[in-house]
Amino acid sequence: MHATPAPRTDLNRPLVLIGLMGVGKTTVGRRLAQRLHLPFVDSDREIEDAAGMTIAEMFERFGEQQFRDGERRVIQRLIDGRRKVIATGGGAFMNEQTRALILERATAIWLDADIDMLVERVGRRLGSRPLLKDGDPREKLAALAAVRNPIYALAPIHIKSRPLPHEATVGEIMKVLGL
Template identity: 70%
Template sequence: MPQNPSPNLRIDKALVLVGLMGTGKSTVGKRLAGRLHLPFVDADSEIERAAGLSITEIFDRFGEEQFRDGERRVIARLLDGRPKVIATGGGAFMQPDTRELILRKARAIWLDADLDVLTERVGRRDGSRPLLRNRDPREVLAELAAVRNPIYALAPIHVRSQPLPHEATVDSILKALAE
């Protein structure tokens, strides 16, 4: 049975989940927000709403550079000083300006997982991930992990996402926040 958050746990700024696709940032984020009685925001959904286009359409029409600029602006707007849980896209924390903003205005939490877990999870999704189009997901994830994990490690909180119910990851985050 999931534990309730510590009564002494005080969240005074946004909690921003970072990590590779498939770590469960959105799913875990929703559950974490529920447990903490905070709003949940998925940055990718906010980007799509602001642009009136899907992430894939933004990449196709404008390219990654323009997508990242819009992503940074949306994340800056979301980091308004009010506590909430924000799930970011896998590449958001890789952008120096976006990363600096998150580290300065929020508590960054790196959700990490084994390659097998990530490959299985991204395989459940349709073709909505631009970086996986026409490529072997395991190969792409291994390449991304090699480049991105050292940057994700700059997040002050590191939690492993296990092949367990998402509540186990939420419990791990709550424990890390209480420390």
């Protein structure tokens, strides 16, 4: 487990977890919220509830661009100034407007992991991962990492996850937050 030193963070703002699919944003987010006695929200679940369909169905029916627009609106609604932990979808931070909103009104925490660990984790749920629908998951994840990691690096907090229980990642976040 490796964490970069974080700049002073405002703990009165929402904490937003970003990173590639399979890194553990939802699981870590739930546990972090529990430790901090804060509400937890998964933006993907909120999007599915608002649309009345799965993310895979939205990608299929409307395409990625329209999905990202809806995702931006949902995240904007979730970042309402109240303290909470929010797990976002892997591509949310790639949208310039969503990224600006998160960086301006929340504390972004990049959960990072090596490709082997991500492949193992997402392999259990390939059917629910529209961006991995066709082709080799390892190649697709490596390509996504090459494009997305430099953008994720704009987050003020970077937590490098290791193949340890998610509780270890939560502990690293708590340490970086000074808690």
